[in-house]
Amino acid sequence: xxxxxxxxxxxxxxxxxxxxxxxxxxxxxxxxxxxxxxxxxxxxxxxxxxxxxxxxxxxxxxxxxxxxxxxxxxxxxxxxxxxxxxxxxxxxxxxxxxxxxxxxxxxxxxxxxxx
Amino acid sequence: xxxxxxxxxxxxxxxxxxxxxxxxxxxxxxxxxxxxxxxxxxxxxxxxxxxxxxxxxxxxxxxxxxxxxxxxxxxxxxxxxxxxxxxxxxxxxxxxxxxxxxxxxxxxxxx
Numbered sequence: 001x002x003x004x005x006x007x008x009x010x011x012x013x014x015x016x017x018x019x020x021x022x023x024x025x026x027x028x029x030x031x032x033x034x035x036x037x038x039x040x041x042x043x044x045x046x047x048x049x050x051x052x053x054x055x056x057x058x059x060x061x062x063x064x065x066x067x068x069x070x071x072x073x074x075x076x077x078x079x080x081x082x083x084x085x086x087x088x089x090x091x092x093x094x095x096x097x098x099x100x101x102x103x104x105x106x107x108x109x110x111x112x113x114x115x
Numbered sequence: 116x117x118x119x120x121x122x123x124x125x126x127x128x129x130x131x132x133x134x135x136x137x138x139x140x141x142x143x144x145x146x147x148x149x150x151x152x153x154x155x156x157x158x159x160x161x162x163x164x165x166x167x168x169x170x171x172x173x174x175x176x177x178x179x180x181x182x183x184x185x186x187x188x189x190x191x192x193x194x195x196x197x198x199x200x201x202x203x204x205x206x207x208x209x210x211x212x213x214x215x216x217x218x219x220x221x222x223x224x225x226x
Contacts, residue, residue, distance in 0.1 A: 042216035090158050106158035
């Protein structure tokens, strides 16, 4: 079992839909991350939040909109996605950014299919 | 960040030690070696990390060579549940928010 919880586990959406992915952790971590993983590829970093502020955006298209309402929650709002955005979306958290000695802990992801 | 090189795949026998190599010949002094694994359909799982000393925890041991150019992850008694993709990652202090995954090693534990 993982201490980072992601919902839903699976999501199918059309290209005109708006949906949101949710991530929650109660470990007191102050850094949270979104990664994207295509089939048979390694995870790729999308966004980093530090103390509820967006600190890193890895040039992600604006159809992906992250939000960190508080230190325990991280959302990813999706709008007008393309079929190539189908992937496993992983959330992670760590005690702090600025701490190379602070491992990331991952959830089990949301498997997104865009039709 | 320094790049890592891992064999694409390896097999090991259940109950035996699994030794997973990683080459990071361009590692610099402030970069840590991290290991994660990803079991099918799950998120990556943290295993262990180290700077220059050997490290051991309940899951594995990490052996880093004296020149720090390579390391070995040791799973002491492999089980079928250890079948996964294992990622060796070099994580820089100056870029420490970024955990950048390479291709990894697909480890298959056989009965």
